[in-house]
Amino acid sequence: xxxHREFDVEKALDAVLCVFWSxxxxxxxxxxxxxxxxxxxxxxxxxxxxxxxxxxxALDRYYExxxxxxxxxxxxxxxxxxxxxxxxxxxxxxTRYPKHTGCFNITGLLAGSDDxxxxxxxxxxxxxRGEALFRERLERAxxxxxxxxxxxxxxxxxxxxxxxxxxxxxxxAGFSRETLEAVAEQALAxxxxxxxSVSAGSSQD
Amino acid sequence: xxxHREFDVEKALDAVLCVFWSxxxxxxxxxxxxxxxxxxxxxxxxxxxxxxxxxxxALDRYYExxxxxxxxxxxxxxxxxxxxxxxxxxxxxxTRYPKHTGCFNITGLLAGSDDxxxxxxxxxxxxxRGEALFRERLERAxxxxxxxxxxxxxxxxxxxxxxxxxxxxxxxAGFSRETLEAVAEQALAxxxxxxxSVSAGSSQD
DNA sequence: CAGATTTCGTAATGACCGTTATTAAACCGC
DNA sequence: GCGGTTTAATAACGGTCATTACGAAATCTG
Numbered sequence: 001x002x003x004h005r006e007f008d009v010e011k012a013l014d015a016v017l018c019v020f021w022s023x024x025x026x027x028x029x030x031x032x033x034x035x036x037x038x039x040x041x042x043x044x045x046x047x048x049x050x051x052x053x054x055x056x057x058a059l060d061r062y063y064e065x066x067x068x069x070x071x072x073x074x075x076x077x078x079x080x081x082x083x084x085x086x087x088x089x090x091x092x093x094x095t096r097y098p099k100h101t102g103c104f105n106i107t108g109l110l111a112g113s114d115d116x117x118x119x120x121x122x123x124x125x126x127x128x129r130g131e132a133l134f135r136e137r138l139e140r141a142x143x144x145x146x147x148x149x150x151x152x153x154x155x156x157x158x159x160x161x162x163x164x165x166x167x168x169x170x171x172x173a174g175f176s177r178e179t180l181e182a183v184a185e186q187a188l189a190x191x192x193x194x195x196x197s198v199s200a201g202s203s204q205d
Numbered sequence: 206x207x208x209h210r211e212f213d214v215e216k217a218l219d220a221v222l223c224v225f226w227s228x229x230x231x232x233x234x235x236x237x238x239x240x241x242x243x244x245x246x247x248x249x250x251x252x253x254x255x256x257x258x259x260x261x262x263a264l265d266r267y268y269e270x271x272x273x274x275x276x277x278x279x280x281x282x283x284x285x286x287x288x289x290x291x292x293x294x295x296x297x298x299x300t301r302y303p304k305h306t307g308c309f310n311i312t313g314l315l316a317g318s319d320d321x322x323x324x325x326x327x328x329x330x331x332x333x334r335g336e337a338l339f340r341e342r343l344e345r346a347x348x349x350x351x352x353x354x355x356x357x358x359x360x361x362x363x364x365x366x367x368x369x370x371x372x373x374x375x376x377x378a379g380f381s382r383e384t385l386e387a388v389a390e391q392a393l394a395x396x397x398x399x400x401x402s403v404s405a406g407s408s409q410d
Numbered sequence: 411c412a413g414a415t416t417t418c419g420t421a422a423t424g425a426c427c428g429t430t431a432t433t434a435a436a437c438c439g440c
Numbered sequence: 441g442c443g444g445t446t447t448a449a450t451a452a453c454g455g456t457c458a459t460t461a462c463g464a465a466a467t468c469t470g
Binding site: 028106152156158159163170173174179 | 394
Binding site for chain 3: 040
């Protein structure tokens with residue numbers, strides 16, 4: 001019983017997500033959010049809780065709707081294909097929307113006042129979870145012989161995540177998709193392989 | 206004539222720099238700055254101007270005092286040494302101070318409200334200037350035969366900057382110096398070379 | 411239709427934001 | 441020591457922040 005909700009909760013969350021994506025947590029005001037969602041302030045509060053809870057909802061949705069290529073990537077047969085899939089899908093995501101380039105997660109992770117420390121920590125934790133999944137996939141690749149026995153899955157995972165994070169920064173700095181693809185190509189040029197003999201150092205033309 | 210200044214302008218700017226380094230531009234309040242500098246608000250205003258001008262002063266000082274390894278790196282004889290010097294000095298800088306890990310520039314570049322857009326643009330411009338210097342150095346290396354004729358200096362420069370920015374993010378996420386060194390090692394494993402035959406793909410052990 | 415319940419929209423809350431009058435104190439040349 | 445000048449410190453400014461009472465409107469059950 002009671003009055004029905006007049007706005008679409010999913011659509012409102014999508015609008016909120018885009019604003020946070022562009023400006024980060026503290027860079028976004030509640031007025032920004034209500035204007036983007038087309039919903040009055042108390043309505044957003046009753047639907048999602050306070051600003052921090054709303055950001056958490058947006059973060060969940062970001063992983064569900066935009067980072068859903070990660071599970072797909074992890075299922076690729078070889079570690080090289082996993083890496084390539086993650087790189088090129090990240091580039092697409094980081095440059096697809098001119099209004100909010102880069103990565104939602106990384107954008108909010110770096111700066112913030114002391115009050116926003118819980119939010120930063122939340123982003124740090126989620127990021128670490130993603131890297132752990134990738135590392136475990138590389139450990140499997142090593143066990144399967146897809147990576148050489150000398151390979152270090154943890155270092156390799158950290159390395160590729162560094163490239164991904166760096167591209168998120170560069171996308172925010174206005175880099176084109178083409179430039180980022182050149183970055184990815186360079187990163188993949190050094191990817192280790194167990195079977196084939198590699199000549200990665202001169203693979204760029 | 207007139208009353209003498211009772212605080213050390215240089216020391217105040219150093220203190221201010223550290224706070225901005227940790228929290229970014231908007232994450233830092235003027236109260237944070239005056240408390241760190243041990244200087245009352247009007248004194249900071251009279252010495253540096255408003256918050257944006259103060260941040261610009263801090264950015265200048267950051268490049269003078271902490272990124273002074275970049276000119277040294279660019280003077281190394283080979284492009285590989287240039288890259289290695291930049292990577293390992295960046296790691297040291299990004300992990301040296303537990304109170305403000307990562308990179309001052311990258312920390313403030315990603316997020317911010319619309320009011321802070323000029324500051325973000327300032328950081329984007331300075332970052333681009335650094336990458337341009339590196340790219341020009343790689344073009345010289347190519348002309349000198351230090352890099353193969355097939356090398357693409359712009360892509361190579363963007364790639365290494367991506368790794369550097371990614372490490373700045375990871376430092377902010379709590380990565381240890383050792384982990385970042387493994388990342389740098391992986392990044393260098395693929396660095397192109399004109400003379401020696403390369404087997405970068407299996408160079409990790 | 412009556413009563414209970416939920417949402418909506420206005421408007422207000424106290425706290426903090428960056429910035430600056432204003433007044434008192436310290437220094438200079440004379 | 442005195443007038444002119446610069447700095448120091450207190451305290452205030454209007455504006456925006458996130459958050460929420462409160463009363464009107466809308467929907468359900470009975």
